[in-house]
Amino acid sequence: MDKTEQDELKKAAAKIAADKVENGIVLGVGTGSTVKFFIDWLGQRRNEGLKLKQIVTTSSRSKKQLEDLSFKVDELCDVDQVDLTVDGADRVDDNLDGIKGGGAALTLEKNVAVNSKKNIWIVDESKLVHHLSGFKLPVEVLPISAMQVKRRFESQGLNPEFRMVDGKRLKTHYGNYILDLDISPIPVPEGLADYLDHTVGVVEHGLFLNICDEVIVAKSDGIEE
Ligand code: 5RP
Numbered sequence: 001m002d003k004t005e006q007d008e009l010k011k012a013a014a015k016i017a018a019d020k021v022e023n024g025i026v027l028g029v030g031t032g033s034t035v036k037f038f039i040d041w042l043g044q045r046r047n048e049g050l051k052l053k054q055i056v057t058t059s060s061r062s063k064k065q066l067e068d069l070s071f072k073v074d075e076l077c078d079v080d081q082v083d084l085t086v087d088g089a090d091r092v093d094d095n096l097d098g099i100k101g102g103g104a105a106l107t108l109e110k111n112v113a114v115n116s117k118k119n120i121w122i123v124d125e126s127k128l129v130h131h132l133s134g135f136k137l138p139v140e141v142l143p144i145s146a147m148q149v150k151r152r153f154e155s156q157g158l159n160p161e162f163r164m165v166d167g168k169r170l171k172t173h174y175g176n177y178i179l180d181l182d183i184s185p186i187p188v189p190e191g192l193a194d195y196l197d198h199t200v201g202v203v204e205h206g207l208f209l210n211i212c213d214e215v216i217v218a219k220s221d222g223i224e225e
Contacts (some may be wrong), residue, residue, distance in 0.1 A: 009218035014038035030087025031059040043069040071203035082116035101138030101206030133185035138206040145201035
């Protein structure tokens with residue numbers, strides 16, 4: 001599938017999600033190229049009369065796009081409860097568990113997602129897998145102990161590599177680093193999530209387990225919900 005075709009699929013999934021957004025809700029808006037289309041559709045729905053109570057988002061990129069469309073964007077700490085969050089994903093398995101963080105926004109994405117009553121992911125068919133695999137697992141780590149955490153991961157056979165941009169370690173929104181773990185397939189996602197949740201120096205990781213309620217998949221032969 002070429003990029004144009006893939007973008008058409010992302011756009012189609014994003015439209016179905018935008019049509020599900022109801023008046024008066026607090027909406028969480030995720031990050032990524034699929035969500036970018038969702039924000040465009042949201043702008044269109046607002047022009048047709050959609051009124052939201054509040055919007056929160058998971059990255060400065062999405063925030064800017066929303067603000068360019070004249071949406072007011074609040075911080076997560078300024079809302080009681082998010083009603084619905086629409087986000088993309090890097091991989092989704094048969095249980096609707098996923099890998100996220102390809103855009104390095106995983107920490108805010110997970111914070112918004114777990115504080116949302118409902119989570120919908122919008123993906124094209126290339127993201128679907130039976131078992132989580134085929135995408136390096138992003139782990140956000142504190143710079144102060146990043147080398148020690150990397151060595152610990154190495155000793156566990158997790159094959160960590162710092163994510164680099166222009167020859168430098170990528171810094172997240174919070175000034176942390178990303179270690180991408182090369183493990184595919186992930187044999188026991190719950191076990192790995194538990195290990196990462198209990199590793200000092202790990203800020204957050206991209207295993208999103210039991211979080212997603214619904215996936216909208218755009219396939220070449222139609223939409224699957
Ligand atoms: C960012 C994410 C994105 O949701 C994920 O990378 C999917 O992005 P795209 O829609 O561009 O494929 O987790 O941290």
